[in-house]
Each structure stands twice: as C-alpha cells, then as structure tokens.
Amino acid sequence: EPEVTQTPSHQVTQMGQEVILRCVPISNHLYFYWYRQILGQKVEFLVSFYNNEISEKSEIFDDQFSVERPDGSNFTLKIRSTKLEDSAMYFCASRLTDRVTYEQYFGPGTRLTVT
C-alpha cells in the first residue's frame, strides 16, 4: 500500500537554527498538508498546498515557516529560525482528489526538538 514518508524521524537543533523537514507524499496525490502536534496536545493544522501554491495557512504558520515542492515528489517545510516552542511532532499528509473527502494520508512524523 502506498504511504507518505518523512525524513528525518527525529531532528535536534539549536534555537535560532534553520531546519528543513522533508516529506514524500503518495505519488498521484494532489493536495499536501503539514500539521504539528506538541507533546500531549492536539494535532494542529499548519498549511495546505495545491497546484504549487499555498491554499490555506493557519495563524501558527507565520513568516518563519515556508513550504516548497521543489520537484515532483518532495514536499518540504522550512522553519527559518527555530524557537523552543517549535518543538513538536510534524506530520505531513496528502490527499488524492478534489472530491469532498477528508481522507488524508499521514506520514509517520518528524519529531523536532529545539534546545
């Protein structure tokens, strides 16, 4: 069964450093998302991406965050200058069609630890 993959599984970085989290969505999917989950808290939407542009972003997704689909397979989330409060699990997700469906396929996540 096709699956979303994410790398790295765990990233440790120092405050103020830039990090790039990588995702390979399912190959024929068209819609891509990033979510995050701070330890012990709920999953939060960050951004959605379609047709090579951001379609929606949350208040969390400020100027420190950016997303890119540099080629036909990768989908990346960049945090320019990490803060302690960015420590969380970051999940990438993808969806196939434009139909009314909420069936998103999530990756295993990247645990980001900012020290």
Place this chain on the structure above:
Amino acid sequence: LAKTTQPISMDSYEGQEVNITCSHNNIATNDYITWYQQFPSQGPRFIIQGYKTKVTNEVASLFIPADRKSSTLSLPRVSLSDTAVYYCLVGSREYGNKLVFGAGTILRVKS
C-alpha cells in the same frame, strides 16, 4: 466549523463492541463527519466518513441520526491493538478540507 464534543476517555475489554459518540450540535448542511485514529507517536489514520444514516467499512461503522447533531463510531470486537485516540471531525469543503482536530477520545482496551 462545527464544534465537536466527545468523551475524554473510555475503557473496554477485548472482544467487546465499542461505541464512541460525538456531539456536533452546530453542524452545517454541507458538513461531513469524519473519524480518525491515532496511535502514540504516529500520524492520524482515517477510519470512516459519512454524511447521514449509516456507513460501514471493514474497520468500523458510523451511525448518524436524521438530525445529524451527533454521530457514533462503532468498533466491533475490539482488540488490544485498538487502544488509541479517536477523533471526531466535522467540516465542509469551504474550509479546504483541512482537518481540525479536537482532543479526541482515549480508548483503552484491556485483556
């Protein structure tokens, strides 16, 4: 987006049927009801989605009464591996199909 309310936690035993009810009093006409499952340190996984009446797949059933102000996820004959957090989500296409998660219901299955 309609606010959802579900129990914080539930306990069950292996082999039992588990029903988790979600309240969504302010559901809009265009809203669909979706349930996700999440194991610790893993991404959420889609279980089932419905608009009205009953939907069944190989994993679960979803019961939605006529007024659609609540829904019930039914898991038949649970096993230890069904211990997870279960999320009820309500949303419409207007919101770009982003998922808005609440706190979910922690289901603990005991032997």
